[in-house]
Amino acid sequence: MSTAASSLLRPRDGDALRSELRRTASHAQVPVVFAGEVKSGHLHLSEFLGTRTNGLAGVVVPPRAGLGGRALDEARPVTVADYGSASSITHHFDRPVLGEGLRSILAVPVVVGGAARAVLYGAVRERIQFGDRAVNAFVHAATRLASEITVRDEVDRRVAMLGYLTSDTKEPIATTEVREVHAELRALAQDVDDAELQQHLRALSDRLASALVGKSPSDTEVTLSTRETDVLSYVALGCSNAEIARRLAVGPETVKSYLRSTMNKLDVHSRHEAVTVARKLGLLP
Template sequence: MNVKAKESRALKAETRRLFVEAVDSLHRSGTGDVIFGGMVKEGEVSVEAVAGGGRGRLSSLIVTTGRGLGGRALMEGTPQLTKNYGVDPYITHHYDEEILGEGIQVLVAVPTLRGGEVTGMIYCGHRDNFNAAAPQTSDLVKRVRQLSVDLGRLDHSRSTPEQVEPERPYSDLESSSREALRRTYAELRAIRSGVDENEMRHRLGVVENRLADILSGHNPDLFPSPTPTVSLSPRETDILSHVALGWSNARIAEGLGLRESTVKSYLNTAMVKLSAGTRHEAVSIARSAGVLP
């Protein structure tokens, strides 16, 4: 067996271990009556870990895109909830035998994400009604997000070769100058988001990109612009550029003319895409990924 094949097997084994530990931990803490989940393989979720339910029934479950609650979460990349699985008209019922066979009434499917792509799924099933299950849902989403972070770190540590850092242009910029440029960059993004006229938006975007090149040390005259490894929406980038300045959610909301809850939502989505555990880690990863200068 060659080195790459060994590394691939080791990565799969470590990934499965993390899923098994997460499923067992969620069940032990009382998050749900039945917890199960697994990684995405070729567009399907293969259940590999089960706690609190019949292993023979659920461990062989393979969920495809668009089918059932998990298939919808797989397709949309967001957590999905059904308060009464057996009669829910908004999901397909391809897996009724497995789910209803466990007596599950309330089901939550939360995807693990890396760079905006679904990499796995954790299911939490409750045999009681929704009122009894609701208090656990928020904690479930937070813990699955942490699992996304752990999986992302594992994959990054094994897939990223050690590289020699090339000498960058503008490397002589003082830290105070860099911070001033970053404030200017964030202000430009805020101004451009409020401009309706296309030509002016384009001109502001050119200046914004020039500032980003200076801050990142990229010379567009010698090398093409690198393709970011993570895709963030323009508004998510706006929010992160202000987080990088140390602004609170309330201050960002005031500066961008948004609700504080909206800022928090955009920031949470960006953190999930970046597999970041904190807002400051999100800024660091975004800079490394080339989506933030």
Template sequence: MSGERGTTMADAVLRGPLTDALRRVRRHSGVPLAFGGVVEDAANLRLKHFVGTTVGALDGVAVDVGHGLGGKVIALNRPIVVDDYLKTPRITHRYNQIIAAEGLRAMAAAPVIVDRSPIAVLYGALHTTDPIGDRTLQVLATEARAVEQQVVAARAVVEHDGRTPEVSALRDRLAGAYAQLRLVARELDDAELADQLQRISDSLLDGARSTEQPTVSLTAREVDVLASVALGHSNARIAETLGVTAMTVKGYVKDAMRKLDASTRLEAVVRARAVGILP
């Protein structure tokens, strides 16, 4: 049930967003293991993304729709919590031996849904039968929505410029590095080092500018916000990262959209990339 397998288009689009989401799930909920799988076809969910303590028993496991926790989540298209995976009557127990090998008990899972169909599942698991709190379920649901936004945004970019999912996934990682470099540069007290980081982030835009598009001038803060929007982040999350209010972020997004003549956040990102403001 495990081993090397070819990378599917879904894998290419989801790999980065899923791993990032799982890191946040573990950090914000405190679960010792966060993991996820991609729906490969209408029949199964392949587990292949892990953040936290694992013995590897789950790696590569194909979960059939309707069975186990993830399979039921896919079948019902909604989050589910079980206080003891090995004994709960809410799910089938086809995978008990694997779950026992991992030493997992209480568990929650939430689907990532695009176009009304599940494309992935995020899990948070404990090694005890302590009840999974509302906080953990909320974190899972929030991160599932964030992944959905990133997938939709990546797909729109593919449709807009004809890039393959693999190239779009690479662009997402580049966009993430660009956003992080800008934020770190702003927080440094060392002006010389901050300037050096700024030059590095600017170098990521080399070759991105298009002579066919008019030049658009955004403020540094508008670029910071738009760089986070490109990663599928919500206004609340951007506000937390930048240390401002969600209303302030909303204002920056609105101003950037106006300057870029965009009617949606996604359109603003696409146009910003077209004129070389974002990588």
């Protein structure tokens, strides 16, 4: 799949960044928070809460420049108690930072695969030492975002690997691979906290089913719950109840319960029949 198509499938990381920034501002009880994504090796400041001017909007921070550039380069949290007089950083951005009246600043990178993908900032307009509560809030936020971006990267990798048609041969992708990715997308959906991303992952799995079968789940009156579809997608791969329970982090009896419910809805009497009918109805690829 082309980069353009993949970018359309991926929810905007900036939305997740903005949401996490609001959450962190509340937990850390820091008056000014801002953040930006890393693009082409440079940090682009784009999200702000509590600022009084527009001086920092659109600032691009290269590695090693200023506090954020140092956090970006070292891939670890960095803090200064008095930005204007700090000797541990360069002063490329004194005008917008001091123009905002900021003195004590904390910068925490969101590290994925050893590289910073975003940086979160907390700041106050007086000279202080950041306490454990504030630092921990930002570190936890960065960890959550790193996990979220890791999931999104994996989805992009899987979708790019699949495509609906290969770019060179224009031949259909392998049916088995589609079914495996369908199950993995549904498993990934349950592992993320972002409701929007969960919905997006499940919508992608539905698209895979529709593309392979030629009909949409909306074309049938049978409606399977999210969990019933999750379980059946692994049954379709030949997984045992114990294996499905492990992959979905539920008990084996729970798997049996979902499977019984699914068979009742599909009016079948075996796992194999359930998969066969679900595929005919466009509920599975």
